[in-house]
Each structure stands twice: as C-alpha cells, then as structure tokens.
Amino acid sequence: MIAYNICESPLTPPNVLRLGFSVWARNLPKDYLSIYPKAAEEARKRVGSENVSLCALVDDVWPMITLSRTRKEQQNISDRFISLLPDLGFHEVHLVSDFVKDVALGEYLPYAIRVTLSEFWKLLPQSKKTISDNLTLTEILGFLWHIHVLKIALGEFRLTGLLVGIRSEFFYLTARKLLPPHDVYFVNTS
Amino acid sequence: MKRFDQQFLARDSESWVGMEVDELVGFLLPKCQEVITTDRLRQKITEHPTLKVKFGIDPTASEIHIGHVVPIMLLRQFAKAGHHIDFIIGDFTARVGDPTARDTGRVPLSPEQIVKNMETYTSQIGKYIDLRMFYIHYNAKWLNPMTLQEIFAIFQQINLSEAMQREDFRARMRNEQAVSLAEVCYGVLMGIDSVHLGTHVEIGGIDQLLNFQQCRKIMRQSGIDEEVILMTPILEGTSGDGKKMSKSYGNYVAVNATHEDKFGKIMSIPDRLIGQYFRCFADVHQRELEELDAFIGENPMEAKKQLATLVVATETRRIDDGLRERESFERKFSQKSIRNEDCIELTEDANTTILDALVKSGQFKSKSELRRLFEQQGVRAVNEDGEVILTPEIVVGQVRGVVRVGKRRFFQFVTV
Numbered sequence: 001m002i003a004y005n006i007c008e009s010p011l012t013p014p015n016v017l018r019l020g021f022s023v024w025a026r027n028l029p030k031d032y033l034s035i036y037p038k039a040a041e042e043a044r045k046r047v048g049s050e051n052v053s054l055c056a057l058v059d060d061v062w063p064m065i066t067l068s069r070t071r072k073e074q075q076n077i078s079d080r081f082i083s084l085l086p087d088l089g090f091h092e093v094h095l096v097s098d099f100v101k102d103v104a105l106g107e108y109l110p111y112a113i114r115v116t117l118s119e120f121w122k123l124l125p126q127s128k129k130t131i132s133d134n135l136t137l138t139e140i141l142g143f144l145w146h147i148h149v150l151k152i153a154l155g156e157f158r159l160t161g162l163l164v165g166i167r168s169e170f171f172y173l174t175a176r177k178l179l180p181p182h183d184v185y186f187v188n189t190s
Numbered sequence: 191m192k193r194f195d196q197q198f199l200a201r202d203s204e205s206w207v208g209m210e211v212d213e214l215v216g217f218l219l220p221k222c223q224e225v226i227t228t229d230r231l232r233q234k235i236t237e238h239p240t241l242k243v244k245f246g247i248d249p250t251a252s253e254i255h256i257g258h259v260v261p262i263m264l265l266r267q268f269a270k271a272g273h274h275i276d277f278i279i280g281d282f283t284a285r286v287g288d289p290t291a292r293d294t295g296r297v298p299l300s301p302e303q304i305v306k307n308m309e310t311y312t313s314q315i316g317k318y319i320d321l322r323m324f325y326i327h328y329n330a331k332w333l334n335p336m337t338l339q340e341i342f343a344i345f346q347q348i349n350l351s352e353a354m355q356r357e358d359f360r361a362r363m364r365n366e367q368a369v370s371l372a373e374v375c376y377g378v379l380m381g382i383d384s385v386h387l388g389t390h391v392e393i394g395g396i397d398q399l400l401n402f403q404q405c406r407k408i409m410r411q412s413g414i415d416e417e418v419i420l421m422t423p424i425l426e427g428t429s430g431d432g433k434k435m436s437k438s439y440g441n442y443v444a445v446n447a448t449h450e451d452k453f454g455k456i457m458s459i460p461d462r463l464i465g466q467y468f469r470c471f472a473d474v475h476q477r478e479l480e481e482l483d484a485f486i487g488e489n490p491m492e493a494k495k496q497l498a499t500l501v502v503a504t505e506t507r508r509i510d511d512g513l514r515e516r517e518s519f520e521r522k523f524s525q526k527s528i529r530n531e532d533c534i535e536l537t538e539d540a541n542t543t544i545l546d547a548l549v550k551s552g553q554f555k556s557k558s559e560l561r562r563l564f565e566q567q568g569v570r571a572v573n574e575d576g577e578v579i580l581t582p583e584i585v586v587g588q589v590r591g592v593v594r595v596g597k598r599r600f601f602q603f604v605t606v
Binding site for chain 2: 061062065066103104105106109111112113114115116117118120121133134135136137138139140141143144145
C-alpha cells in the first residue's frame with residue numbers, strides 16, 4: 001500500500017508518529033479516502049508504534065476561491081468532510097480556514113524564488129500539460145498556497161510526517177526541499 | 191567652435207512647465223530606444239496636464255554606474271515639465287530575493303538591508319535629480335497584504351504558457367540556467383503597481399520590455415487605460431566591444447567616481463558612442479540631432495571633450511566644474527606635457543612587441559602584471575586623436591603617440 005517512504009526527520013520522537021494529509025475539498029469525500037487509515041496502520045507497523053494518530057487537513061480556502069463558491073456553499077461541503085472523516089479512521093480533522101489566518105501574498109510568494117520553472121512544470125499532471133494553452137498563473141499561485149498551508153500545519157499540529165498519494169509525488173518531493181524536516185509516506189492509491 | 195556642452199547644460203535650470211506637446215516629445219524621443227506608442231504619448235500629455243509617471247527600482251545593489259542613470263535623465267525631463275513622478279522602490283521584490291541569483295544562494299534582503307541600500311542609491315542618483323520632486327513609494331505596502339482572493343483574480347488573467355514562452359526565459363533554459371517562479375510572476379507584480387497608482391507613463395530600460403508588456407496587459411484586463419512605455423537604451427560600456435556597461439565587465443563609469451576618473455573614462459569611449467552618450471545625458475531636441483551628429487563626425491575629439499565636460503558638469507550643475515576637468519585633462523594628456531612631466535623614454539627595436547618592451551623597462555613587477563593590465567584594457571596609446579587600446583602583440587613601430595599604462599605611467603618609445 002505504501003509505495004515508498006522517506007523517513008529522515010531528526011525531530012521524530014521514537015514512539016510517536018503523526019500523519020497528516022491534505023484534502024482539496026472540491027468534491028465530497030469518496031470511499032478511496034479509507035485507504036489512508038489503512039496505510040497509517042501499515043506505517044504504525046513500520047515504526048513499531050501503536051501511538052500514531054492520523055490527522056486530516058481539509059483545505060476549504062483554495063477551492064472556495066477557484067470554484068467561486070460562496071462561504072455557505074463551502075461550509076456545507078466542509079461540514080460533511082468533518083463528519084465523515086472520523087468514521088473512516090481519522091483521529092483529527094482540521095479546516096485550513098481555522099488554522100491559516102494569514103492569507104497575505106507576502107507570506108507565501110517568497111517560496112517562488114526557490115523553485116525553478118522546470119521543476120514546476122514537472123509538478124503539473126500530464127492532463128494539464130496537454131491543455132497548457134488554457135493554464136494560467138493561478139497554477140503557480142495554487143502551488144505556493146499549498147506549500148504555505150503545509151508549512152503552517154507541520155508546526156501547528158506538530159506533524160512529523162505526511163501520508164500522500166503517489167500521484168502527487170513531485171509536489172511533495174519539492175515541498176520537502178522548502179519546508180522544515182518531515183517524513184513522507186507515498187501511498188499507492190490506484 | 192560650437193559649444194554643445196554649454197548649450198545643453200544651460201537647459202538644466204529651465205522650467206518646461208507648460209511646454210507645447212510636440213516640443214516636449216521632441217526632447218523625450220532622442221533618449222528612447224522604443225516608445226509604445228508615440229501617438230499615445232502625445233495623446234496622454236494632451237489629456238493629462240499632470241501625467242503620473244512611474245519609475246521603479248529594486249534596491250538590490252549599492253554602487254551604481256552612469257548606465258543606471260540613463261532612465262533617470264529621461265525621468266528628469268518629465269519632472270522639469272511639471273509632471274507627477276512616482277518613484278517605486280521594489281522592497282517587496284527585493285524581499286523575495288533577486289531571482290537571477292538563485293544559483294549563488296543569495297539570501298533575500300532584510301528590511302534593514304533594503305533601507306541601507308536605498309540610502310546609498312538615493313545619495314548617488316541625488317547627484318542627477320532632486321528627489322524632493324518625486325513621490326516615493328515602497329510597493330510592499332500594497333503587494334504584501336494582498337489576499338489570496340485578490341491575487342487569484344489577477345493571476346487568472348495571465349496565460350501560463352505565454353509567461354513561460356518569453357524568449358529570454360527560453361534562452362536561459364536552453365543554456366541550463368534556472369528561471370524561478372518569482373521571475374515568471376515579476377511582470378504581473380509590476381502591473382499591480384501600475385494599477386494601484388493609476389500610472390499614465392512608465393519609464394525603464396529596453397531590457398524590461400517583456401515585463402512592461404505584461405504590465406500593460408494587467409492594466410487592460412483591470413479595466414484601466416494602458417500606460418505608455420518609454421524605454422531607454424542599455425548604455426554600451428566604455429571599452430567599445432559592444433558589451434553593455436557593467437561592473438562585471440569593468441567597462442563602467444561609477445557615479446561615485448571622481449571627476450577626473452569620469453572625464454578620463456568618457457574620453458576613452460570609441461567615437462561611434464559619442465552620439466549615444468550625448469542623447470542619454472543631455473537634453474537634446476530631435477531637431478538638433480542632425481547638427482550634433484555632423485559636429486561629432488567632423489570633430490570627434492572636441493565632441494568627446496564636450497561630452498565629458500557635460501557629464502561632469504551635470505552632476506554639480508556648474509559648467510565650470512566640467513571645464514576645469516577638461517583643462518586638467520588637456521594639460522595632462524597632451525603629448526607635450528606628458529613628455530615633459532611624466533614620460534619615461536624607452537629606446538627599442540621597432541619589431542619588439544609592446545609587451546616585451548614594457549617588461550624590459552623594469553617598471554613592472556612581472557610580465558603577468560603587465561598581461562593583466564592589457565586584459566583590463568589599461569594599456570593605451572594617447573595621441574591627437576584620443577586614446578587607442580593596445581594589445582600585447584602590437585609592435586613598438588606601430589604605436590603612435592605616448593603609451594599610457596594604468597592611470598599614471600607614461601612611456602615614449604624611440605625606435606632604432
């Protein structure tokens with residue numbers, strides 16, 4: 001289930017591993033989300049600890065802007081995530097709008113200096129590259145925003161690792177270069 | 191003898207407030223390599239008695255050279271005509287860090303460093319313009335607090351492929367040089383500055399063309415009339431090898447250089463650059479260009495001396511300072527006075543190379559020291575036509591005039 005992992009965080013206490021992942025709440029949660037609690041179980045065995053909690057980060061800010069949702073529409077979708085995720089085996093559920101208070105450009109644009117255009121192009125899925133004439137600079141903005149969210153989450157919830165889909169491999173490999181040390185477990189979601 | 195230096199400097203103290211549109215445009219255009227567009231420029235001047243003119247810099251460097259002053263001289267003309275000058279200090283961009291320096295690991299500037307760099311910068315350009323005439327803005331004030339929603343609305347107007355297809359980016363990527371995401375966003379941020387200030391005219395170097403185009407697009411898509419762009423040429427360095435003026439090429443005239451150095455370096459430019467330098471540093475009107483170019487063609491040495499006089503005098507606003515430097519230069523560099531006062535006479539075979547002859551003089555520590563001076567273009571023949579850069583292979587018999595090595599060592603060769 002876990003395709004591979006990078007575990008070299010010097011901050012990981014011996015018996016505690018907290019795993020987080022991001023849900024870009026564009027759509028309602030589907031069954032596939034249950035794969036993460038199962039992957040967390042596998043990770044617990046790997047580190048030989050029962051004391052591992054799984055924390056879900058639900059981004060309700062970016063989708064609201066990109067899909068032009070009203071605050072109420074977004075709230076409805078977010079509420080359904082919050083009620084469903086604990087049943088699937090997540091110990092904590094956090095809405096991004098609750099813990100990312102500063103959404104000013106000056107907070108996340110500085111990451112743009114440390115990522116090259118070539119690196120960024122690799123992050124884009126093939127499906128987007130084929131329609132590249134329709135892509136806008138918001139792709140860059142979204143990337144910077146997600147990095148910003150992860151940085152705050154790592155600190156706020158003392159996350160030492162991320163449990164992520166292998167299809168987002170390039171994004172999380174790039175994120176590791178920009179963020180404080182953390183482990184990454186790449187889950188084979190297909 | 192026509193005295194262009196005195197004629198142009200006299201304009202320094204003139205007020206151009208209320209000047210006819212065509213007359214003003216006639217002064218502006220000689221300083222521009224490209225204008226987008228001249229018709230719109232005329233129209234804007236006509237429509238707005240007080241134009242909002244924008245000029246931006248990133249406070250990343252400390253010492254500047256006269257190449258950096260070229261757009262400032264254009265800005266000065268707008269100020270003389272009574273227009274409103276918005277001087278943008280790109281502290282937001284500087285805090286992000288200079289994108290092109292990514293490989294060298296330059297750290298983004300701290301607010302303290304920015305303030306320090308700005309003090310150094312303004313003390314230098316203050317020699318050419320009265321900063322009290324400008325409205326100074328730090329763009330972090332409006333860029334920093336922009337919310338995700340606000341910036342999203344602007345970024346979604348710009349096509350990513352279009353931003354990536356910029357020829358300068360493609361060229362750098364072909365050469366395996368990094369282009370950062372910050373650079374891709376740079377033109378958009380400039381556009382936000384223009385939207386925020388309601389800019390009518392923007393001034394900058396021709397190397398900013400692609401950023402300016404993006405800037406205009408942002409304005410257009412924000413429902414604001416696009417700014418007119420006036421782009422100045424990139425000043426060619428003093429060595430005449432076609433390279434732009436740059437500290438790294440060693441072909442520059444520092445703003446903080448002494449008057450003597452400035453005068454001497456201007457005198458070392460090739461004749462073909464005299465016209466370009468005049469256009470950059472003097473208030474020349476279009477109708478005067480033909481006469482000026484004819485004068486340069488007929489009297490290049492005299493024209494160059496007038497240019498050097500003007501560059502020095504522009505700094506102090508006193509023609510006497512320029513003339514004093516000219517007099518000192520002529521005294522020092524006329525062959526007669528060099529021979530009498532400073533020159534070392536060397537007798538050599540006409541076929542000996544200049545490098546070997548100078549080594550034999552015993553005046554230099556080593557051959558490698560001399561080679562370094564040749565590489566730095568510091569070995570020159572001084573004669574009635576000006577200065578000619580010498581290469582080590584030239585033989586003594588080919589040298590005409592006195593040979594100057596470095597700033598102050600002079601040699602006169604007698605061939606046998």
